Amino acid sequence: MTRLVLIRHGQTEWNKSGKYQGQSDVALSEEGLAQARCLAEHFPIEKLDAIYASDLSRAMVTAEIVAERFGLEVRPEPAFRELSFGDWEGLTYAQIVAGWPEAMANFLTHPDIMVIPGGETFPQVQARAMKRLRKIVAKHEPHDQTVGIFAHGAVLRTMLAGILQMPLSMVWSLSQYNTAVNLARFDEGRPTVELLNSTAHLALAGLSGQGRI
Secondary structure, X not given: OEEEEEEEOOOEHHHHHOEOOOOOOOOEOHHHXXXXXXXXXXXXXXXXXXXEEOXXXXXXXXXXXXXXXXXXXXXXXXXXXXXXXXXXXXXXXHHHHHHOHHHHHHHHHOOOOXXXXXXXXXXXXXXXXXXXXXXXXXXXXXXXXXXXXXXXXXXXXXXXXXXXXXXXXXXXXXOOOOOOEEEEEEEOOEEEEEEEEEOHHHHOOOOOOOOOO
C-alpha cells in the first residue's frame, strides 16, 4: 500500500489579490507562512516517509516547513508545477474576461476543452502530473509508505480527478483551499480517496485557507 497526502501550498499575495499565478514563481505571504507552520504543527498524519513538491517556491517552502517536523528533505518535482496560464499570468479574473471572454467562459464551464493563450490545457497538466504520480506510488507501495506531495490548486484538481476517475469537465467541482489536505491510498494500484480539501488545521489557529486559484 502507498498512502498519499496531497497538499496545496500556502497563501500568496497573488492569491489575496485574485491574480492568476500559474508557473510564475510567487512567494508565500506572511499569512501563507503562518498557514504552513500551522499545518506542520497540526499535521493529520503521524509519519511521512518521503516528501515531493512542485519546484515553484510557494510549494517548496510550504513543503520544507512540514518536512522539518519529520526530519525529511523535499524532493523537487517539475511535473507537479501549476498549470501554465500563459498570457493570463499576473492578471485578475476581470482582466481576463475583458480580454478573452470566450476562453474564460470555457475555462470555467468546459475546462477539459479550453485553451489558454500561450499556456497549457488541463489534459496536458493531468498527463504530466499523473505520469509522475504513478511512478511515485509504484516506488513506495512495496514498502507500505506514506508520501507527501505539495502542489497547486489546478494541478491537484487534475490529479484528484484522475484518482477518482472523474472527467476533467468536472474538475472545478473539487475545491482546493490554501494548505488543504487530501488523503488517498493505493492498494495494488487501486485507489481509495479518504479525505478531500481539509483545512481543519487552520481552524485550530483561527486562520482561513480559501482561495480558488
